[in-house]
Amino acid sequence: YIAPPLQDNQIGLQAWEADLEKIREESAAQHKQWAAQRESDTTHTEVQGWLRDLGLALGYRVWIASNDRSRTYLEGRLADGCMDELPPEVGAAADAIRLIDVVWFHTDADHVAAAFEVEHSTSIYSGIVRMLDLALGSPFGANGSLFLVAPDDRRNEVAQQLRRPAFSRISELSIRYLPYGELRTHRAAIARFGSGIKPLVEISTTL
DSSP: OOOOOOOOOOHHHHHHHHHHHHHHHHHHHHHHHHHHHHHHHHHHHHHHHHHHHHHHHHHHHHOOOOOTTTSSSEEEETTTTTTTSSGGGGGGHHHHHHHSSEEOOOOSSSSSEEEEEESSSHHHHHHHHHHHHHHHHHHGGTEEEEEEEEEEHHHHHHHHHTSSSSTTTTHHTOEEEEEEHHHHHHHHHHHOOOSSSHHHHHEEEEE
16 A cells, blocks of 8 residues: 555545545455355365265266366365266266266266256356266266265255246256255265165155
């Protein structure tokens, strides 16, 4: 900041103080925005980590979105212990699968067991589009369970997006809404006692 005017220059001093206060407000707003963005990224990564660990515990091979693989999670990378490449049998479905947040593959076949889009603060429709591309664009993902994972308070927003005319075929796919709270509460028990996708179906809902 520039030095304040001399005390005998009241008009200049008032203008300087007003400008300084404005700068402080702008700085606080920018910091708040930065903190919110960092919290959003961290939460998104954390939920991906939950799904990664749960999938591995249930015996699935796990794919992490290609643009998130190097994110820091716990003491390593988010993609640690996960698939390095998509199966070659994926073929045309690769473009759709590559950016889905978390995908579980059956160990005895190169087919999708479940796919998860984590929608912490981003537009929910983008995740739905990727799910549609996976399920309708290739038989590779036709029989997989599809989940939109989002904060508990986004339930109505998820439901509203699923009712859009462009997503009229959603009802055929049974895309389910899995709230953070249910995943947080039950993931440890599912990892220890669960088997297959059924426990996730029980703690999620169709909208």
